[in-house]
Amino acid sequence: MLYREAGQFKTTYAEDMAIFPIRQDRIALGILLGIAFIGVPLLATFHVWPFAGDYLLWAILLPFLILALAAIGVNILVGYCGQISLGSGAFMAVGAYSAYKLGTGVHIPLAWLGFAISIPPLPVLASILLGGLMAAVVGILFGVPSLRIKGLYLAVATLAAQFFFDWVFLRVPWFTNYAPSGSVNAPALNFFGLVIGTPIERYLLCLTFVTVFAVLAKNLVRGNLGRQWMAIRDMDIAAELIGIRPLYAKLTAFAVSSFIVGVAGALWAFVYLGSWEPLAFSIDRSLQLLFMVIIGGLGSIMGSFVGAAFILILPIMLNLIPTELGVPLSTETITHLEFIIFGSLICYLLIKEPHGFARLISIGKEKLRLWPFPY
Amino acid sequence: MVRNKLILAAAILSGAALAAPAAAQNEQFIPILSYRTGAYAVNGVPYANGVADYYNLINERDGGINGVKLLVEECETGYATDKGVECYERLKGKGPTGAAFFNPLSTGITFALTEKTTTDKIPIITMGYGRADSKNGAVFAYNFPLLGTYWSAADIAIQHIAKEVGGFDKLKGKKISLVYHDSPYGKEPIPMLQVLAKKHGFEFTPIPVTHPGVEQKSQWLAIRQNRPDYVLVWGWGVMNGTAVKEAAAVAYPRDKMIGVWWSGAEPDVTPAGDQAIGYKALMLQHGAGRFAVHADLEKYVYAKGKGASEPGKVGEVLYNRGMVNAMLGVEAIRKAQEKFGKKPLTGEQVRWGLENLNLSEARLRELGFEGMLKPIRISCSDHEGARDGRVQQWDGKGWKIISDWYTANQSDTEPLVDEVSGKYAADKKIQPRDCSKES
Numbered sequence: 001m002l003y004r005e006a007g008q009f010k011t012t013y014a015e016d017m018a019i020f021p022i023r024q025d026r027i028a029l030g031i032l033l034g035i036a037f038i039g040v041p042l043l044a045t046f047h048v049w050p051f052a053g054d055y056l057l058w059a060i061l062l063p064f065l066i067l068a069l070a071a072i073g074v075n076i077l078v079g080y081c082g083q084i085s086l087g088s089g090a091f092m093a094v095g096a097y098s099a100y101k102l103g104t105g106v107h108i109p110l111a112w113l114g115f116a117i118s119i120p121p122l123p124v125l126a127s128i129l130l131g132g133l134m135a136a137v138v139g140i141l142f143g144v145p146s147l148r149i150k151g152l153y154l155a156v157a158t159l160a161a162q163f164f165f166d167w168v169f170l171r172v173p174w175f176t177n178y179a180p181s182g183s184v185n186a187p188a189l190n191f192f193g194l195v196i197g198t199p200i201e202r203y204l205l206c207l208t209f210v211t212v213f214a215v216l217a218k219n220l221v222r223g224n225l226g227r228q229w230m231a232i233r234d235m236d237i238a239a240e241l242i243g244i245r246p247l248y249a250k251l252t253a254f255a256v257s258s259f260i261v262g263v264a265g266a267l268w269a270f271v272y273l274g275s276w277e278p279l280a281f282s283i284d285r286s287l288q289l290l291f292m293v294i295i296g297g298l299g300s301i302m303g304s305f306v307g308a309a310f311i312l313i314l315p316i317m318l319n320l321i322p323t324e325l326g327v328p329l330s331t332e333t334i335t336h337l338e339f340i341i342f343g344s345l346i347c348y349l350l351i352k353e354p355h356g357f358a359r360l361i362s363i364g365k366e367k368l369r370l371w372p373f374p375y
Numbered sequence: 376m377v378r379n380k381l382i383l384a385a386a387i388l389s390g391a392a393l394a395a396p397a398a399a400q401n402e403q404f405i406p407i408l409s410y411r412t413g414a415y416a417v418n419g420v421p422y423a424n425g426v427a428d429y430y431n432l433i434n435e436r437d438g439g440i441n442g443v444k445l446l447v448e449e450c451e452t453g454y455a456t457d458k459g460v461e462c463y464e465r466l467k468g469k470g471p472t473g474a475a476f477f478n479p480l481s482t483g484i485t486f487a488l489t490e491k492t493t494t495d496k497i498p499i500i501t502m503g504y505g506r507a508d509s510k511n512g513a514v515f516a517y518n519f520p521l522l523g524t525y526w527s528a529a530d531i532a533i534q535h536i537a538k539e540v541g542g543f544d545k546l547k548g549k550k551i552s553l554v555y556h557d558s559p560y561g562k563e564p565i566p567m568l569q570v571l572a573k574k575h576g577f578e579f580t581p582i583p584v585t586h587p588g589v590e591q592k593s594q595w596l597a598i599r600q601n602r603p604d605y606v607l608v609w610g611w612g613v614m615n616g617t618a619v620k621e622a623a624a625v626a627y628p629r630d631k632m633i634g635v636w637w638s639g640a641e642p643d644v645t646p647a648g649d650q651a652i653g654y655k656a657l658m659l660q661h662g663a664g665r666f667a668v669h670a671d672l673e674k675y676v677y678a679k680g681k682g683a684s685e686p687g688k689v690g691e692v693l694y695n696r697g698m699v700n701a702m703l704g705v706e707a708i709r710k711a712q713e714k715f716g717k718k719p720l721t722g723e724q725v726r727w728g729l730e731n732l733n734l735s736e737a738r739l740r741e742l743g744f745e746g747m748l749k750p751i752r753i754s755c756s757d758h759e760g761a762r763d764g765r766v767q768q769w770d771g772k773g774w775k776i777i778s779d780w781y782t783a784n785q786s787d788t789e790p791l792v793d794e795v796s797g798k799y800a801a802d803k804k805i806q807p808r809d810c811s812k813e814s
Contacts, residue, residue: 182559277483320465
């Protein structure tokens with residue numbers, strides 16, 4: 001009933017090819033963006049429930065947005081191009097550490113040449129984006145093996161990236177500006193004289209990044225490049241026969257994906273943690289991102305958001321519920337329960353719907369369009 | 376049927392919610408960040424039990440601090456930095472006045488919280504861990520590495536080695552390796568050991584072990600080749616026991632190994648069995664054992680069945696450390712109540728209490744900690760308070776104290792503290808406080 005399309009006639013190609021061809025979708029998205037951009041900051045400013053204190057913004061929405069951005073990046077590579085990657089944590093780390101180096105000033109002494117390369121500290125916005133660019137370069141490098149190997153073999157090759165960068169950022173003191181403990185502090189978030197400090201400002205910053213990148217990614221996957229990626233994913237030999245260059249398609253997927261993941265890594269480090277060590281981007285992070293994409297839905301931008309919410313927020317909720325209800329359970333029991341419930345939910349979900357939440361949502365939408373007589 | 380069950384479940388849950396006691400206003404909220412699960416649970420559990428039991432004791436025996444009841448909530452971090460940040464955000468605003476202080480119990484979480492706590496004006500107590508340069512209270516106004524930093528620990532360890540080899544002049548040419556947990560925690564002592572190596576002329580080799588530390592074969596093969604005179608162990612959790620076993624496997628003498636105070640508890644040596652005999656570790660002042668305060672615990676907490684730990688494990692090294700940690704926080708609140716009144720206090724007020732904390736020998740006796748601790752006095756410029764330690768040795772059944780007290784040599788540590796904290800202040804544009812003007 002809500003999804004009645006009667007009267008929505010498409011008279012031009014542009015209308016037919018719009019991102020959201022159905023009017024109801026456009027309205028829903030507009031409302032959602034309105035809530036996210038205006039509603040949430042307003043509620044948070046006046047500390048209206050549930051925004052008493054910074055908890056919801058700092059500890060839930062901020063990591064959700066950043067990890068959703070990373071999941072979009074991973075989804076482009078894994079979901080759209082079919083190149084399984086276990087190195088997403090490493091690409092996040094590359095983004096974070098490159099942004100850190102650029103944001104604090106780069107100094108490379110080339111003693112044997114008699115001079116040194118010095119770059120003064122760049123503005124934070126530039127260093128976050130350049131951090132993403134560095135991650136893209138690294139992603140292309142580690143994507144080269146994908147031309148020869150695929151599937152699980154490729155996953156293991158990208159795992160090498162994970163271990164390599166864990167090692168590099170732990171071992172090479174230059175990357176941490178010779179911090180004695182190997183833990184680094186992000187520079188102040190300064191955007192053209194505007195200092196971003198409060199949770200609301202940080203939230204809006206991340207939201208802007210996520211919205212822009214989600215729209216870009218959505219358009220990318222609908223266009224020429226995205227179709228090449230999907231052709232490679234579905235059957236690479238057939239794709240090659242119809243004139244798609246695997247080299248170009250695969251490496252662009254690695255580049256775009258790593259760029260987005262790298263930006264997410266820089267945001268995770270600069271905006272959320274503020275001070276971090278390589279453990280923040282360990283193999284656990286890579287797996288977490290991969291699970292987000294699989295649960296959310298391979299090959300779906302919206303699925304990245306739903307997957308991030310499920311993987312990140314559900315454990316916290318499971319952890320909070322007993323305390324909020326006043327059920328006296330030890331933290332140990334709660335944590336173990338959380339693992340059990342979370343694990344079983346994932347199993348159940350993947351048995352019921354192997355294509356993830358995105359597929360569930362699109363089935364629901366189809367049914368609504370044919371309501372009251374869906375088949 | 377299913378529906379009936381659901382309704383029943385909902386009724387039980389909502390009943391439980393209603394039964395939860397309404398929060399009284401005369402309560403001081405204290406968060407406990409702990410880990411009872413994950414790779415470091417073996418050490419995290421006894422520590423968390425000690426903390427929980429001591430707060431319980433204060434409520435059961437004294438009815439709180441001067442009548443202000445302690446309201447405690449635990450949050451599981453699993454030693455993960457992002458979970459620690461989540462816990463911090465969840466708990467910082469609870470209770471009538473917000474959190475009194477935080478004990479992150481992880482150097483990584485300490486790093487991540489350092490700036491946040493300064494903004495939120497909540498002190499973080501990092502007893503025996505955390506950033507060593509945060510001893511400088513003029514720069515780190517809200518960090519309190521009480522009782523000893525890793526730089527003090529490194530200094531004490533070298534003092535003990537010097538004593539064993541027969542004087543500082545004999546250190547020249549000796550080889551000392553550091554087997555460390557490859558994280559901010561393990562890396563923290565390295566700059567101090569490098570300074571000491573230069574000063575005394577010993578050869579220092581850092582050997583990293585990756586998280587969580589079960590894989591140490593290649594490290595100990597390197598030690599077998601290099602044959603260092605001493606091996607310092609900076610491990611946590613499963614890494615410590617593994618280090619002892621691997622040392623036995625390459626026949627490295629256990630009595631030439633000295634662990635930091637986080638590598639010297641029962642869970643670290645018991646899994647290795649007889650192989651651990653002779654292993655030495657520093658003490659953060661206290662060791663294992665039962666003191667006057669344990670009798671009170673027995674009487675007021677365990678006799679009522681409210682103890683968190685198995686009774687047999689009360690008095691273990693990490694249990695005692697948790698208790699000492701909780702005691703210092705409680706005494707800081709008590710001190711702050713002298714100035715701000717006998718009511719729940721904010722984090723900023725508790726910080727004043729910490730900076731003016733002065734536990735004399737007599738006060739420690741009253742508290743039941745005599746014999747466990749030396750007097751401690753904290754000030755604005757010195758957030759460490761005391762830097763004493765002893766060395767203990769595992770004899771297969773228990774820890775035996777084998778040395779006198781050592782005090783970390785401030786002329787060694789101080790220049791490094793000034794240098795590193797000065798750099799931090801410059802990076803963060805912090806204007807150091809003038810401690811002579813603090814009251």
